[in-house]
Amino acid sequence: MAEKDINKERLELALEAAGLDLWENDLLTGEVICKSNKIFFELGYSEEDIASNMDSIFAIVHHDDIPLIKAAIYDHLTGVTAQYRSEFRARAKCGTWVWYANYGKIMDRDKNSQGQRFIGVTFNIDDRKRQEVLLAARETEWRTLVENSPNTIVRYDSDCRRIYANPAICAVSAGGKAALLGRKPSEYPGGENFTAYEKKIRKVFATGDDAEFELNSTGKNGKEFCSHIRLTAERDLHGEIVSVMGVGHDITELNSQRLKIREIAFYDPLTGLPNRRLLVDRLQHALASSARNGLQSALIIIDLDNFKTLNDTLGHDIGDLLLQQVAQRLTACVRQGDTVARMGGDEFVIILENLSDKTQEAAFQVETFGEKILATLNQPYQLANHSRHSTPSIGVVIFSGNQISIEELMKRADIAMYSAKKSGRNAIRFFDLDMQAAVENRSSLEESMKQALPQQQFVLFYQAQVDNAGVIVGAEVLLRWQRPTHGMTLPEAFIPVAEETGLIVAIGLWVLESVCHQLKVWEHEPGKELLHVAVNVSARQFQQTNFVEQIIDVLEATEVNPARITLELTESMVLANIPEAISKMQVLKQKGIKFAMDDFGTGHSSLSSLQKLPLDQLKIDQSFIHDIAENHDGVVIVQTIIAMANKLGMEVIAEGVETKAQKDFLIQQHCLNFQGYLFGKPMPVNEFEQALEYWATPSDESLPV
Numbered sequence: 082m083a084e085k086d087i088n089k090e091r092l093e094l095a096l097e098a099a100g101l102d103l104w105e106n107d108l109l110t111g112e113v114i115c116k117s118n119k120i121f122f123e124l125g126y127s128e129e130d131i132a133s134n135m136d137s138i139f140a141i142v143h144h145d146d147i148p149l150i151k152a153a154i155y156d157h158l159t160g161v162t163a164q165y166r167s168e169f170r171a172r173a174k175c176g177t178w179v180w181y182a183n184y185g186k187i188m189d190r191d192k193n194s195q196g197q198r199f200i201g202v203t204f205n206i207d208d209r210k211r212q213e214v215l216l217a218a219r220e221t222e223w224r225t226l227v228e229n230s231p232n233t234i235v236r237y238d239s240d241c242r243r244i245y246a247n248p249a250i251c252a253v254s255a256g257g258k259a260a261l262l263g264r265k266p267s268e269y270p271g272g273e274n275f276t277a278y279e280k281k282i283r284k285v286f287a288t289g290d291d292a293e294f295e296l297n298s299t300g301k302n303g304k305e306f307c308s309h310i311r312l313t314a315e316r317d318l319h320g321e322i323v324s325v326m327g328v329g330h331d332i333t334e335l336n337s338q339r340l341k342i343r344e345i346a347f348y349d350p351l352t353g354l355p356n357r358r359l360l361v362d363r364l365q366h367a368l369a370s371s372a373r374n375g376l377q378s379a380l381i382i383i384d385l386d387n388f389k390t391l392n393d394t395l396g397h398d399i400g401d402l403l404l405q406q407v408a409q410r411l412t413a414c415v416r417q418g419d420t421v422a423r424m425g426g427d428e429f430v431i432i433l434e435n436l437s438d439k440t441q442e443a444a445f446q447v448e449t450f451g452e453k454i455l456a457t458l459n460q461p462y463q464l465a466n467h468s469r470h471s472t473p474s475i476g477v478v479i480f481s482g483n484q485i486s487i488e489e490l491m492k493r494a495d496i497a498m499y500s501a502k503k504s505g506r507n508a509i510r511f512f513d514l515d516m517q518a519a520v521e522n523r524s525s526l527e528e529s530m531k532q533a534l535p536q537q538q539f540v541l542f543y544q545a546q547v548d549n550a551g552v553i554v555g556a557e558v559l560l561r562w563q564r565p566t567h568g569m570t571l572p573e574a575f576i577p578v579a580e581e582t583g584l585i586v587a588i589g590l591w592v593l594e595s596v597c598h599q600l601k602v603w604e605h606e607p608g609k610e611l612l613h614v615a616v617n618v619s620a621r622q623f624q625q626t627n628f629v630e631q632i633i634d635v636l637e638a639t640e641v642n643p644a645r646i647t648l649e650l651t652e653s654m655v656l657a658n659i660p661e662a663i664s665k666m667q668v669l670k671q672k673g674i675k676f677a678m679d680d681f682g683t684g685h686s687s688l689s690s691l692q693k694l695p696l697d698q699l700k701i702d703q704s705f706i707h708d709i710a711e712n713h714d715g716v717v718i719v720q721t722i723i724a725m726a727n728k729l730g731m732e733v734i735a736e737g738v739e740t741k742a743q744k745d746f747l748i749q750q751h752c753l754n755f756q757g758y759l760f761g762k763p764m765p766v767n768e769f770e771q772a773l774e775y776w777a778t779p780s781d782e783s784l785p786v
């Protein structure tokens with residue numbers, strides 16, 4: 082094959098491989114030297130179609146594109162362009178449009194620049210065109226979103242300069258788009274926050290990880306606003322980070338709501354002080370920092386004394402005023418950095434940090450501070466138009482390190498505060514371990530006492546009451562608690578707690594019911610049917626508004642003769658409210674119940690108040706009986722009590738009689754009833770019944786004990 086043919090073949094192969102369709106026109110003759118027929122075939126036309134009326138490509142070109150092609154040819158022919166290029170749509174036989182491109186060039190120009198030949202290629206660019214359209218659509222879509230977004234959108238180059246800023250950011254920035262573009266955040270608007278923000282952008286460039294930032298800016302109108310900005314790395318086709326985009330939204334409103342929520346969640350609305358929740362948080366910090374620096378800290382609980390009375394007498398609003406003023410005074414007493422919180426009610430807490438590293442010295446520092454608090458809170462208060470005085474009880478616990486939990490610390494400060502209350506209020510107490518042991522004993526007692534009634538752990542002991550002829554006329558019922566872990570427990574060990582917790586009411590009722598059942602049994606037993614039983618009534622029980630009804634209900638339910646029951650009251654119980662005591666006693670007396678004044682002589686009853694009370698019996702306290710043999714004063718007191726009782730027409734009984742000499746002396750003084758070890762210790766009912774039988778015959782001997 083000749084060299085020329087080989088070259089032609091090579092050219093055809095290359096054109097074929099590149100998908101190019103060659104065309105050539107003789108510009109002098111207008112002859113088409115080479116026609117791009119391939120395009121027709123590609124578009125589905127047949128030889129016949131081409132032969133009929135398709136001698137020119139224009140036959141199938143979209144009519145909008147024809148002028149563009151012609152203009153491009155003209156530009157090239159006239160030398161405006163170095164190459165002819167055009168893109169156009171050609172109609173396929175099936176009617177769809179397909180994109181093609183023409184690249185061509187005038188060849189063999191003569192000396193007048195007149196071209197002889199126009200040669201070029203046509204090739205299919207439909208895929209590329211479609212991609213372009215798609216891309217353009219995407220670009221428009223993106224632009225529409227970004228340009229209309231209420232979010233601020235900024236793109237930064239690798240030097241952190243802004244290369245794009247959307248209208249939202251331009252609208253709020255004082256300098257607008259011109260000030261933003263081409264500058265770094267640290268340059269414009271600059272400042273600490275923007276420099277930190279720029280650092281964050283650099284980090285995204287370095288790591289490629291998304292990041293967030295809260296940026297505070299001053300808007301065009303001079304108002305501060307805060308944006309939450311999300312930074313995202315943007316990469317090129319090779320995965321290289323080329324820019325970072327920051328999308329921000331305004332969280333000014335959100336932040337102010339957050340602040341409000343924080344205010345509500347962590348501060349007491351009445352005083353503005355931190356509340357319990359924030360206090361716990363601060364305490365956690367105090368524990369951690371004292372663990373770090375080895376210094377002692379103190380937790381101080383301050384509870385106002387008798388605040389309830391102020392509330393009840395002057396009203397809640399005045400109570401609120403006091404709480405506010407106390408809050409102000411406490412805040413004024415502490416240094417900056419110390420915490421004053423309100424726990425609720427009338428209870429405040431102070432955390433003092435960075436005290437001495439020596440416990441003794443720290444205690445001294447807190448004591449001095451506590452005295453200051455006491456003195457400050459003791460100053461009179463002006464509450465609207467009332468001038469009032471108020472005192473606090475203060476409990477202190479000193480701590481260092483974080484070995485003790487927050488709950489334990491609070492508990493200890495509370496224990497110390499209650500100890501201050503117990504000491505008479507208006508006092509400071511430091512927590513110590515004995516205090517805690519006492520409290521723990523008490524709370525375990527309280528817990529197990531709650532089980533005592535349902536688990537039938539209480540038992541009644543009977544101690545004989547004897548007349549001057551030595552006949553057992555009755556008994557005082559005494560409560561014992563068969564405590565599983567402690568054995569038989571005397572009332573002194575548990576009655577005060579039962580009183581405080583209110584359990585005494587249920588216990589007292591149980592005692593009365595049990596006694597009535599016993600009396601009912603004895604009603605049918607010869608020698609026991611006339612026995613009297615004395616039952617102790619507790620203060621709490623007596624103060625119940627339905628005390629009378631409770632007693633009557635038990636009497637009616639058990640159908641016992643009320644005349645066989647004596648209720649023993651104490652002086653303080655009745656003196657608290659004499660008219661009420663009298664009215665309760667009178668109702669029950671009408672039913673036949675008798676009343677005795679227990680422990681007489683130890684209280685402060687005046688003769689006039691004693692006279693008013695419908696009492697049947699005075700019971701001389703055993704301490705006086707004991708004193709008879711010891712000193713003259715004892716003798717005089719006992720004589721006076723007996724004389725007084727006789728004068729008031731009351732029976733008198735002496736308790737704690739242990740010797741015959743005491744008994745003889747009492748008889749001499751006309752006291753004709755006795756109770757004491759001389760006649761028998763308190764004993765379970767079956768033993769008491771045996772004693773009754775043994776003692777059935779009057780004699781001078783003691784009961785078996």
Ligand SMILES: Nc1nc2c(ncn2[C@@H]2O[C@H](COP(=O)(O)OP(=O)(O)OP(=O)(O)O)[C@@H](O)[C@H]2O)c(=O)[nH]1
Pocket residue numbers: 351384385386387388389390392396397398399400401404425426427502
């Ligand atoms: N005015 C007012 N009273 C409150 C508020 N919160 C609780 N209290 C009352 O504060 C009183 C707290 O009384 P306590 O501490 O139990 O008793 P107290 O009378 O102070 O007696 P002691 O503490 O034993 O000295 C109760 O009567 C509550 O009803 C409040 O926000 N405002």
